[in-house]
Amino acid sequence: MPAALAAGAFQDYEDRYQVAIATSETAATGASPAPRGPNLLRRIASHWADYIYVAPALGVMLLVIGYPVYYTVYLSFFRTSPSLSMNDISFTGLDNYITVLGSSSFRDVTVNTIIWTVFSTAIAFLLGLGAALALNREFLGRGLIRGLLLIPYVISAVAASYVWRWIYHSDYGIIGALSMQLHLSDRPINFLDNTHTVLASLIVVNVWKEFSFAMIMLLAGLQTVPDQLHRAAMVDGAGPWDRFWHVTMPHLKGVTIVTILLMVVANLNGFTIPWIMTGGGPAGASDIWITQVYQIAFGRIRFGTASAYSVILFIIMMVLGYFYVRALGGKDDGRSE
Amino acid sequence: MSAAGADAVGGRKVDGWRWAGRIFILLLSIFAVLPMVWMVLTSIKTQFAALQYPPEWWPKNPTLDQYTTLLNPTSDVGREFLGYLWNSIWVCTVTTILGVVVAVPAAYAFSRFRFPGRAWMFYAVLLRNMFPAVVFLMPLFILMRYLHLVNTGWSLVLTYLTFGLPLSIWLLKGFYDNIPPQLEQAARIDGATRFKAFILIVMPLSSPGIIATAIYSFIISWNEYVYAVTFLNDQDKLTLPVGLQRFFTEYTTNWPGLMAASFIMSVPVVVMFLILQKYFVRALTEGAVKH
Numbered sequence: 001m002p003a004a005l006a007a008g009a010f011q012d013y014e015d016r017y018q019v020a021i022a023t024s025e026t027a028a029t030g031a032s033p034a035p036r037g038p039n040l041l042r043r044i045a046s047h048w049a050d051y052i053y054v055a056p057a058l059g060v061m062l063l064v065i066g067y068p069v070y071y072t073v074y075l076s077f078f079r080t081s082p083s084l085s086m087n088d089i090s091f092t093g094l095d096n097y098i099t100v101l102g103s104s105s106f107r108d109v110t111v112n113t114i115i116w117t118v119f120s121t122a123i124a125f126l127l128g129l130g131a132a133l134a135l136n137r138e139f140l141g142r143g144l145i146r147g148l149l150l151i152p153y154v155i156s157a158v159a160a161s162y163v164w165r166w167i168y169h170s171d172y173g174i175i176g177a178l179s180m181q182l183h184l185s186d187r188p189i190n191f192l193d194n195t196h197t198v199l200a201s202l203i204v205v206n207v208w209k210e211f212s213f214a215m216i217m218l219l220a221g222l223q224t225v226p227d228q229l230h231r232a233a234m235v236d237g238a239g240p241w242d243r244f245w246h247v248t249m250p251h252l253k254g255v256t257i258v259t260i261l262l263m264v265v266a267n268l269n270g271f272t273i274p275w276i277m278t279g280g281g282p283a284g285a286s287d288i289w290i291t292q293v294y295q296i297a298f299g300r301i302r303f304g305t306a307s308a309y310s311v312i313l314f315i316i317m318m319v320l321g322y323f324y325v326r327a328l329g330g331k332d333d334g335r336s337e
Numbered sequence: 338m339s340a341a342g343a344d345a346v347g348g349r350k351v352d353g354w355r356w357a358g359r360i361f362i363l364l365l366s367i368f369a370v371l372p373m374v375w376m377v378l379t380s381i382k383t384q385f386a387a388l389q390y391p392p393e394w395w396p397k398n399p400t401l402d403q404y405t406t407l408l409n410p411t412s413d414v415g416r417e418f419l420g421y422l423w424n425s426i427w428v429c430t431v432t433t434i435l436g437v438v439v440a441v442p443a444a445y446a447f448s449r450f451r452f453p454g455r456a457w458m459f460y461a462v463l464l465r466n467m468f469p470a471v472v473f474l475m476p477l478f479i480l481m482r483y484l485h486l487v488n489t490g491w492s493l494v495l496t497y498l499t500f501g502l503p504l505s506i507w508l509l510k511g512f513y514d515n516i517p518p519q520l521e522q523a524a525r526i527d528g529a530t531r532f533k534a535f536i537l538i539v540m541p542l543s544s545p546g547i548i549a550t551a552i553y554s555f556i557i558s559w560n561e562y563v564y565a566v567t568f569l570n571d572q573d574k575l576t577l578p579v580g581l582q583r584f585f586t587e588y589t590t591n592w593p594g595l596m597a598a599s600f601i602m603s604v605p606v607v608v609m610f611l612i613l614q615k616y617f618v619r620a621l622t623e624g625a626v627k628h
Contacts, residue, residue, distance in 0.1 A: 044453050053446030056439045057502055058458060064499045068476035075475070131365055134358035145362060147611055149369050154610045154617075156560040158578040159599035162585060163376045166592055174375055177392050208368065213621065220622035240354050269470055272562045276582065290471045297475050298567065310472040317472075325460050 072314070076307035082300070089304070096308035105284060105292070113288040115199060116274075117267040120206045125260060127207065128214025133244075135215070136222045146219075149212045157209065161276035164205045168192050192278055195285035202286055205273055210266065214259055221255030222248065257327045265320055268313070289313055373603075380404070380596035387592045403597035418598065420573055421580030428490045428576055429558040432497040436554045437547055440502055444509030445539070449518065459506075470563050478567055492568045493576070497561060501554025508623045512546040513539065549616035549623075556606050556617070577602045 076096055078089040100106060135146055152160065167174050168191040176188035191201040225248055233243045271290045274280060280287035280295065287295075293313070297306035379387055381399040409415035446452075447459050477496060478487070486492040516539060524534040540547075562578040569575050575583065581598055588594055610617055 040453055047450065047452035050446050050450040050452035053442040053450070054458060057443035057506065060439060060495070060498050061502065063480075064477065064496055065473070067480060068473045071476035071479070072472060127365060130358075130361050134362045137355075137358075143614075145366055147614055148366055150610065150614070150618075151373065151607055152369055154556055154560075154606050155373075155603040156562070156578055156581075156599075156606070158560070158562050158581050159602050160372075162581065162595055162599055163372050166379065166596065167372055167375060169592075172388055172390065172392065172592075174392060177390065181391060208372065211365075212369070216618055217622055220618070271471060276562075293471050294474070294563075297471075303475050306475060310475070314472050 069314070072307045072310050074307075075304055076311045078304050080302065080304040082302065092304070096305050097312070099305055100309045100312065105287070108284060109287050109289060109292050112199060112284075112286065113268065116203060116206075116270070116288050117264055119203050120210070120267045120270070121260060121263045123203070124207045124211040124263060125214045127211040128216075128259075129218055131211070131215040132218035132222055133248075135219060146216075149215060152209050153212045153216075157272035158276055160205065160209055161273050164208075165192070165277055168201060193282050195282055198278055198282065198286045202274055202277060205277065206267065206270060209273070210263065214263065217255055217259040218252060221252045225251040254327065258324065261320055261324045261327065265317060265324075268317065376596045376599055380593050380600050382593050384591055384593055388590075403594045404601070407594070407597055407601060414594075417572070418580065418584075418601075421575050421577045422601075424490060424574060424580075425559060425577040428493050428497070429555050431490070432494045432501070432558045433551050433555045435494065436498055436501045436505055437551055439498065440505035440509055440550060441540075441543075441547070443502075444506045445513055445535075447506065448510045448513035459510075474563065474567055477564070481568055487568055488571050488574055490574065493558075493561070493565055496564050496568075497554070497558040500557050500561070501550060504553060504620060504623075505550035508550050508620060509543060509546045511623060512543040516542050545616060545619070548613065549620040552609055552613050552617055553620040556610065559606050 075089070077091060077093060079092045079095070081088045131149060135142055166172075168176075170176070170188055170190040170193060173188065173191070175191070176185070179185040179189060180187070189197075191197050229247050230243055233247050238246065269290055270288070271294065274286050274288060274291050275294070278286045280291045289309070290313075293306050293309045296302050296309060378396060380403055381401065382393065382396045383398060383400055383402070386393050386396060386398065406412055406414050407418045410419055447455060473496075481487045481492040481495075484492075486495070520538050520542075521534045524538050525531070529537065560578065561576075562582075565576045565579045566582070569579060572583070581595070581602060584598055585595055
């Protein structure tokens, strides 16, 4: 940045700074902070130095998010040649969308995706809720247990996938061996090469990996429940179950919505575990949307079709994203315009 | 706190719930920890011992061979593995530092200034959490080819930056909201320059937020796999998650070796997480909960 421009920015920033103080004071007293109306351009001009602060962040986000979104939507209307140079593309209208929605596998993959997302989210959330309630009281070693439970969440999904592949191994896996030793089964169990068990086996890994995320979110939520309310409810004769439903849960509502939304999106995007453990197999039994898109794009090099698929996923995510922003929106503690 | 109150009033019935909670936590801890214990136990077995039936529940002849091979720079395997390790460290460190440098001014502006489009931009940044990684994969791959960044660590740095940014900005904005502008004003009256006031007053007060966002972006980058496997091809550029996958295809029966590699890969993030647990938890839960 030229020195003159920088100096100008600083000068202007000085003025803005005074306004910021004034604004935060008016915000504190509850008055409407900013004038709205036709002089928007003048306001933008008078605030130009503020944008310098957010420009690097916005620039990176635009490059790595804005451009790809635009390009994905664009490509989804084109037929692409199976090469990575995007020279030779031709407009095909909605053909790619018809190909995706009309393909025979789309229904199966969608069913798998729903099973994967719903069960992963529900089980991980319930385990996390139980753990949060149990950890919400002081006891010796509480911090240690919380740390232990969070380790699966922080380690790499690739490492976790290989560990579980070894645990599930059809010949030397520890679960199979254990169930034979206990005479629960007469031969080693094949978890991952069986179309009936593969998805459930993957869900177990996913739950193992992410239940502590729900736990830590809900634990933070539980700390906002006032003790007095519990005492008051006890004085009124409410049992633990009543207190859970009528005192604790209403306070957890906001956290619960945000947590479940984040987990649903994380699971819809949960690429690594299925990809490393089974690659979508056997016979597509563990194929979900996201692994399918990857295969179409980088396995079959059909970027056009994959883009259309992506746009469909994108719309679904955006609907969820709308609810996410709305759930968070109330938390900007009245300082937003 | 509430537990003590519950005991006083609730009596026996509450005790039942408490025991149920303890047993539940015990079972859950076993579920969480056993796979990792099995990983470590396998990693100190010989290859022969790992493929026994019935399995050796406890290694009879524990050996650190796999670790010494992986960490030995003179062996082929060791050179390969240490290369992946170094690439991961480089990418994650650069990402983390740049992330802080970019997020701090943005968060400060979102907190202090009232410029048109502020709210809109703020939520647009937050929406990043919602985007499916694979949707961005193709266009970003094409973009990185266009920028000649494919097969370099920079393609990953640029991409990983955007993972951490929304959270960093959100978290740091919360910190700046709680620092009264009057503090900076006082420093200005005492003769500090604008920049000095920021460095000496605002930065120290927000350092917990900076630490939290830094370890969050480091851990996320360290574990990232999808972009790394797509953007990187050359063996000497791979980061650990992709390197681990390559190990698996090359030495597919050497389970102790793979488990040792997985263990080494997990150590930095687990240690970092355990030391800075408080901050990491804060990074995860910030925004969802009013403090």
